Amino acid sequence: MNDEKRDVARELARRHxxxxxPLGWFEALYKQANRDFNTIPWADRAVNPHLAAWCEREALPRPGMRVVVVGCGxxxxxxYLAGLGADVTAFDLSETAIRWCRERFPDSRVSYQVGNLLEFRGAFDLAVExxxxxxMPLDLRSRAIDAVGKLAREIVVICRGRDESDPPGTLPYPLTRADLDGLRKNGLELLKFxxxxxxxxxxxxxxxxxxxxK
Ligand SMILES: C[S@@+](CC[C@H](N)C(=O)[O-])C[C@H]1O[C@@H](n2cnc3c(N)ncnc32)[C@H](O)[C@@H]1O
Known part of the structure; x- marks a missing residue:
């Protein structure tokens, strides 16, 4: 995110x-972008390199695995995941983002759906967040982590990080290891950090x- 775009996003988030x-700013941002990628702070139109490197190293997902992408933007x-042969469902809170995905990738094998993580249900092999x-707002964090933990038997989370002793910061709010440990509630065990x-x-x-x- 460059500073100017991040400031616009922060101001929208504050107003909503x-x-x-508190979650309404995502749809507002996509809508006001009017299909201009340059105004969306995270729209780099490429796979996240930390996800691609992980997939390569772990040889995941295997072809045919049912994968869900949370907040797919x-x-x-x-x-990218569908290109590896996975059976991918991708959801986002923003209707405009989902419509935009379908326009960008008209022949896609991905099932794009509008959905709120806090309500979305499914039983997937792998969840990618x-x-x-x-x-998302800090006061929704533990619910949101719990919701991610219920989606799949295997999960990869890529995020900004901070120590417990660091201040929570500003949007995007880094996560702590203790935040992520909330996934254990759903029987998940940490394989690699x-x-x-x-x-x-x-x-x-x-x-x-x-x-x-486990
Ligand atoms: C910072 S963007 C990241 C998008 C994408 N994952 C990426 O890395 O490019 C966060 C995305 O999550 C979506 N989002 C936020 N809250 C959500 C929720 N509760 N349920 C589903 N999607 C959500 C937003 O609309 C936005 O597209």
């Missing part, structure tokens, strides 16, 4: 939160964690 609709991660938890400075965006601390039902 004050109006009692404009669909690049979902399309990148950069959505950190964009990575904490790194983003080589593509130096100065940004990222966590990438891989979980599986």
């Amino acid at each position: 939160s004050e109006a009692g609709d 404009l669909g690049d991660d979902a399309e 990148s950069y959505t938890l950190q964009a 990575e904490d790194f400075d983003d080589p593509y965006d130096p100065g940004k601390r990222r966590f990438r964690s891989h979980w599986r039902i």
Whole structure:
């Protein structure tokens, strides 16, 4: 996210939160973008390199695996996963984002759906969550993590990271290890936890964690 775009997003988020609709800013942002990628802070029109590197290293998803992408945005991660042979469902709260995905990828094998993580239900083999938890309001975090944990028997989460002793920061709000430990409630066990400075965006601390039902 560059600073100017991030400021616009933060201001929209603040206004919607004050109006009692803390998640409403996502749809507002996509709508006001009017199909201009340049105004969406996270629209880089490429797969997240930390997801692609993970898939390559772990040889996941295997062809035919049922994969769900949480908060799919404009669909690049979902399309990448489908290209690996997975059977992909991708959902986002924003109707405009989902319509935009369908326009971008008219021949896609991905099932794009409008849905709110806090209500979305399904039983998938793998759930992929990148950069959505950190964009949701802090007071919804534990519910949101719980909801991710209920989606699949195996989960990868890629997010901004911070120590418990660091201040919560500003949007996008980094997660702590304790936040992610909320996944254990659903019987998931941590297979690998990575904490790194983003080589593509130096100065940004990222966590990438891989979980599986015991
Ligand atoms: C920061 S963007 C990241 C998008 C995408 N994952 C990426 O990395 O490019 C967060 C996305 O999550 C969606 N989102 C936010 N809250 C959501 C919720 N409760 N349920 C589903 N999607 C949500 C937003 O509309 C937005 O597309």
